[in-house]
Amino acid sequence: MHAWPAPSIPRLPGRGPALRLFDSATRQVRPTSPGPEARLYVCGITPYDATHMGHAATYVFFDIVQRCWLDAGHSVHYVQNVTDIDDPLLERAIATGQDWREIARRETELFARDMEALRVLPPRDFIGAVESIPSVVACIERLQDRGCVYDLEGDLYFDITADRLFGEVSHLDEDDMLRLFAERGGDPGRPGKRHPLDPLLWRAERPDEPAWDTSLGHGRPGWHIECVAIALDCIGMGFDVQGGGRDLVFPHHEMGASHAEVMTAEWPFARHYVHVGMVGLDGEKMSKSRGNLVFVSRLREDGVDPRAIRLALLAQHYRTDWEWTPLTLSEAQERLASWRAAAAASAVPTAGEADATVERIRERLSDDLDTPGALAAVDRWAEGVRLRGGSAEGARAVAQACDALLGIDLT
Ligand code: 5CA
Numbered sequence: 001m002h003a004w005p006a007p008s009i010p011r012l013p014g015r016g017p018a019l020r021l022f023d024s025a026t027r028q029v030r031p032t033s034p035g036p037e038a039r040l041y042v043c044g045i046t047p048y049d050a051t052h053m054g055h056a057a058t059y060v061f062f063d064i065v066q067r068c069w070l071d072a073g074h075s076v077h078y079v080q081n082v083t084d085i086d087d088p089l090l091e092r093a094i095a096t097g098q099d100w101r102e103i104a105r106r107e108t109e110l111f112a113r114d115m116e117a118l119r120v121l122p123p124r125d126f127i128g129a130v131e132s133i134p135s136v137v138a139c140i141e142r143l144q145d146r147g148c149v150y151d152l153e154g155d156l157y158f159d160i161t162a163d164r165l166f167g168e169v170s171h172l173d174e175d176d177m178l179r180l181f182a183e184r185g186g187d188p189g190r191p192g193k194r195h196p197l198d199p200l201l202w203r204a205e206r207p208d209e210p211a212w213d214t215s216l217g218h219g220r221p222g223w224h225i226e227c228v229a230i231a232l233d234c235i236g237m238g239f240d241v242q243g244g245g246r247d248l249v250f251p252h253h254e255m256g257a258s259h260a261e262v263m264t265a266e267w268p269f270a271r272h273y274v275h276v277g278m279v280g281l282d283g284e285k286m287s288k289s290r291g292n293l294v295f296v297s298r299l300r301e302d303g304v305d306p307r308a309i310r311l312a313l314l315a316q317h318y319r320t321d322w323e324w325t326p327l328t329l330s331e332a333q334e335r336l337a338s339w340r341a342a343a344a345a346s347a348v349p350t351a352g353e354a355d356a357t358v359e360r361i362r363e364r365l366s367d368d369l370d371t372p373g374a375l376a377a378v379d380r381w382a383e384g385v386r387l388r389g390g391s392a393e394g395a396r397a398v399a400q401a402c403d404a405l406l407g408i409d410l411t
């Protein structure tokens with residue numbers, strides 16, 4: 001698949017500090033320690049509807065991860081999947097009478113336009129589930145060689161008892177696992193399974209469902225193995241960060257780690273598992289199935305500046321759950337106007353203050369992506385310029401840092 005065009009990023013003088021991030025598996029903020037090339041996998045969309053603020057928050061925060069690594073002197077190999085075959089897509093196709101492929105194509109294209117408008121750096125590899133079917137099949141065959149796959153009426157399941165470390169990502173007790181598994185696409189009650197939590201690797205063909213002819217028979221991939229196959233193909237075991245919204249901690253990222261570690265007999269799948277809090281509306285998680293959505297594309301159509309949308313997201317700490325309200329957007333619009341006014345100012349030289357602001361942005365972001373702290377530093381600088389004036393040189397330095405680190409172009 002083709003991702004979207006990359007925005008340009010100014011290079012800042014000096015280097016940013018090492019990025020520290022909260023890892024769900026070890027439940028602490030730890031330094032990331034990438035090699036010259038940092039490896040990032042973020043779970044992508046299931047393209048059956050437009051990009052809502054929850055999706056946008058997830059991709060904008062991982063965009064900050066990438067920008068921090070670039071600023072710290074790493075190159076970044078960023079991989080993102082598109083779950084372009086799965087139950088929700090087929091259900092939407094039946095409900096609307098459209099072809100599932102056409103829905104997936106159209107919504108993926110709209111997502112790319114939204115990401116471009118939000119100045120999100122594109123992944124180097126942007127890979128659909130359908131195009132990764134041969135890799136998925138190879139992964140399932142490797143798991144079969146390990147003796148941890150069983151057949152139930154043609155469907156293939158992974159035996160979670162093969163993984164001694166099962167639970168290492170989510171640390172949930174079994175009751176919570178069972179509840180979340182049922183809520184998030186699992187089938188704990190299916191008769192004949194060895195363990196209720198065993199996840200589906202391969203789904204045999206059903207009437208009126210698409211299927212692919214493979215050495216495993218006629219069928220389609222399960223969900224978790226899709227991300228494992230794509231990640232291992234593109235960036236291999238032990239990559240730096242696997243990311244997504246918090247709804248993916250269990251079962252998706254738990255199962256992915258389990259599949260990959262049993263398959264390769266290596267540990268870990270990812271060195272950090274990083275999760276963005278849920279964005280809600282009216283007290284409920286924003287989701288396609290609940291229908292309580294604010295879409296990026298709708299706001300753009302209404303003429304909202306995408307930079308204000310981005311600033312509205314960055315005003316939250318990525319780990320907290322929060323609600324989108326009209327005030328979230330109006331505050332971001334005011335902030336954007338104040339920053340732009342300061343960036344355009346050029347009077348008394350106060351370049352020192354500008355340099356301190358740039359260092360403060362770097363320092364706040366490297367501390368587990370404290371975007372509210374980084375935004376407050378720019379607010380203080382803009383307020384200083386408003387009260388006392390500022391130099392053109394200082395304004396350029398802060399504007400470049402806003403562009404490079406926060407993805408906000410103040411021109
Ligand atoms: N295709 C799978 C991942 S492999 C999937 O979860 N697709 S999705 O379209 O449902 O979500 C895309 C990304 O947005 C995921 O990382 C998901 O965790 C995140 N996400 C979904 N809803 C929200 C929300 N309300 N708040 C924050 N992030 C969300």
Ligand code: ZN
Nearest residue numbers: 043044227252
């Ligand atoms: Zn995924």
